[in-house]
Amino acid sequence: MENSSFNLSNVIYDQDESASIGKIYIAQNQPNKAIIKNGLAGGISIFYKNSIQKTDNDRTIQLKVLEFTINEKLQSSKVASGELKVKFGYFLKTSFEPVHLVDYEAGITYQRSIHRTDLVNQILSRGISNSIVFINDWINEHATHNRKLAKTVRLEIVEKMNRSDRDTVFYHPGRRLTWSDFRESPNRNSGYNATIFTSLAMEGSPFMEDGVLVLPVEVKVYMLPESSWVKTQGKNDYSLNHEQKHFDITRVVGNRLVNKLKNLEVTPENYEAEVNEAFFDSYREMNKLQEIYDARTRHGLDKEVQSRWNDIIGQALKGDMEEIERELEKGK
Secondary structure (H helix, E strand, O other): OOOOOOEEEEEEOOOOOOOOOEEEEOHHHOEEEOOOOOOHHHHHHHHHHHHOOOOOOOOEEEEEEEEEEEEEEEOOOOEEEEEEEEEEEEEEOOOOOOEEEEEEEEEEEEEEEOOOOHHHHHHHHHHHHHHHHHHHHHHHHHOOOOHHHOOEEEEEEEOOOOOOOOOOEEOEOOEOOOHHHOOOOOOOOOOOOEEOOEEEEEEOOOEEEOOEEEEEEEEEEEEOHHHOEEOHHHOOHHHHHHHHHHHHHHHHHHHHHHHHHHOOOOOOOOHHHHHHHHHHHHHHHHHHHHHHHHHHHOOOOOHHHHHHHHHHHHHHHOOOOHHHHHHHHHOO
């Protein structure tokens, strides 16, 4: 087979390689054990590799023998009838665990003269040849839309305006916070005048497009009004700015996450792990930066430091991360 859509790496057979695969009749009308030269796995592997032309195709398949048996019955002193049963499992080899693709199951029934033992080899060869055609056709048919067969991944950053509502306020540069966004009842036992709950989210559902796995990723920055509160004595512009800067910090971290995602080198094998790792790293960075901000400004009590952080965060929102990097390196 030329231009095959796969290469075979190995054949797995969990049973004894030297065991028979059934019984066939030869002279004297006596049943004999059918044993494959080189063992069943070895024989199938040799047949596959002799049948398909090795290519630069990077889809490497592992074949697992689930069933391969041949059994005959005497119809007369000169004729035997038989049946070959074949069941193979096909797996895509990866850097991790092999990924199951599809199972192949088929059978061939036949009759032959007792003296034509060469026909048994033809039946065995046809059974294996049919399986090669099946898996090659299956891969070609599914290559453009089956994620398991994707060769490359394309990350697409989705940027869109999300509509805020009573439950969630999404970050927007033109939409500053107001005290009406803080709707939870104040914690009277807290020593702080206000608390804001901001966070990051990442969403995206992968799909196939012409054999490429496309992963659209949207990074969302939001605050939750029902988890944010302010005491009456804390309702002033200075305090609101301090809370706004908490929200801005989350946006800064979201922007940094987007930049990380744009520079990720991903494959079909690792894209989920790489993207998730980038997100959780950013989530930890968000929490760390919020703590640093509150520690430096003493929760806004130090007005001089608060003014400096207003500038640091403002520059970071414009893409200048130098001071943010320095503060993250210093820690609390």
